[in-house]
Amino acid sequence: MVNTQRSINLEKDQVKIGLEIHIQITALKTKLFCGCSSDYRGKEANTLVCPVCLGLPGSLPVTNKRAIDFAIMVALALNSTISPRTTFYRKNYFYVDMPKNFQISQYDKAGGVPLSIGGIISFEVNGTVKKVRIKRMQLEEDPARLSYYGTIDSSPYTLVDFNRAGVALLEIVTEPDINSPDEARLFLQKLRSIIEHLGVSNGDLQGSMRCDANISLQDGKRVEIKNITSFLEVKRALQYEIIRQKQLIRRGSTVKQETRHWDADRRLTISLRTKETESDYRYFPEPDLVPVEISQTWIEEIRSKMPELPDERKIRFVKEYGIPEYDATVITNSKALADFFEECCHLYPDAKKISNWIMTDLTRNLKDLGIEISESKIKPKHLTDMLRLIDKGEISGKIAKELLSKMISTGDSPQTIIKRENLLKIGDEAQIKKIVDEVFKEFPKAVQDAKKDPNAVNYLVGQVMNKTRGKADPEITNKLIRKMLAELE
Ligand code: ZN
Ligand code: MN
Secondary structure, three states: OOOHHHHOOHHHHOOEEEEEEEEEOOOOOEOOOOOOEOOOOOOOOOOOOOOOOOOOOOOOOOOOHHHHHHHHHHHHHOOOEEOOEEOOEEEEOOOOOOOOOEEEEOOOOOOOOOOEEOOEEEEEEOOEEEEEEEEEEEEEEOOOEEEEOOOOOOOOOEEEEOOOOOOEEEEEEEOOOEOOHHHHHHHHHHHHHHHHHHOOOOOOOOOOEEEEEEEEOOOOOOEEEEEEOOHHHHHHHHHHHHHHHHHHHHOOOOOOOEEEEEEOOOOEEEEEEEOOOHHHHOOEEOOOOOOEEOOHHHHHHHHHOOOOOHHHHHHHHHHHHOOOHHHHHHHHOOHHHHHHHHHHHHHOOOHHHHHHHHHHHHHHHHHHHOOOHHHOOOOHHHHHHHHHHHHOOOOOHHHHHHHHHHHHHHOOOHHHHHHHHOOOOEOOHHHHHHHHHHHHHHOHHHHHHHHHOHHHHHHHHHHHHHHOOOOEOHHHHHHHHHHHHHHHO
């Protein structure tokens, strides 16, 4: 594997990345142009279908008004200009995932008007605010889901499930304002938080948020990477592609304009086909659907019901809970994390303490496990119960760290874990005295040293902690050791 960290030189390489994000409106119960259920996950293949989403001749689509509601909401959140009159277009292509041989989508040329144009998403990169411009946002139908036997390039057949065909998608296209794989990841994190705060889509659902990326180096040809099925994979795919293109350039070869497929299992991109030009899609207006008129009244009605967005929530967290702005930024970058934090604040008075644990140990544990807070089993009450145990002096900070990682992986309450693993702090002097005696016997040299050197006392304390797995009360331990040393004189 290539060492991506070392070999990407962002300035010299002039990396330009644009993203095309497809977000399923999972808040909808039905598909974009028919009444079939859009809740296809875990359902038997090809059971949630009708003549419309199967593209049978003579069937007629009808636009789902709720889908437009959600799209308006997202457009408002991104400061995108909503088109007063928007139309649907046919994007023609011949492929197994699209039974009609065209996708009902939108188009921004030849008289086509997408749902909204422009907009901005800002997010923090190393303490400075980065802004990425949105080019446009449109509504379109999801194609069928394809399954391969093994990898896409070696599979002897393809299975098609039309349950997903016709599910409402929001397509968001950015300008190529992103300059590194890390920025791409941070951008998507912010976008996801916005979408989840709006209640439009649940990013935890497999495949609900997908991403294609185009990337060029040193103003060379653009390569498009398809099939990045989760936001977590984006950074990896982009890092791989930067290295591939750099190696081509270094060898004096040129980068071809093409579409490549991200193979998440093998962690590499493979050439799919040289890119279709737009004219290959033969876009033309969808004659079976009327244009959608979006009145100012409709927009204002949606605006009046807008939920709190991550940036507003961040400001409120600082004001209401008194946590530092940095903490608030990190926490509101994930809706699940922000919900977790806020619920903890309802259960425990010291918000800064909560935030400290979230920002350090909780985040580190989740990262080690490669999961998000929503996938972990820990409950807000578990964290606040743990904080109370520390406050009461029943557990040490060291034990609390151990406890937290166990709460995350098991979902058990701190009380249960403490009981099971016997983790309560030892505050009983007689009990600690016994252990100190043992340590004095085992480490006579350290005892001699400690008589002259107060720093060596710490070594003895450390040994007591070792023997008790950090459970001995440090104050009592210290006091006992000093007392016994004094008696030795
Ligand atoms: Zn249908
Ligand atoms: Mn699309």
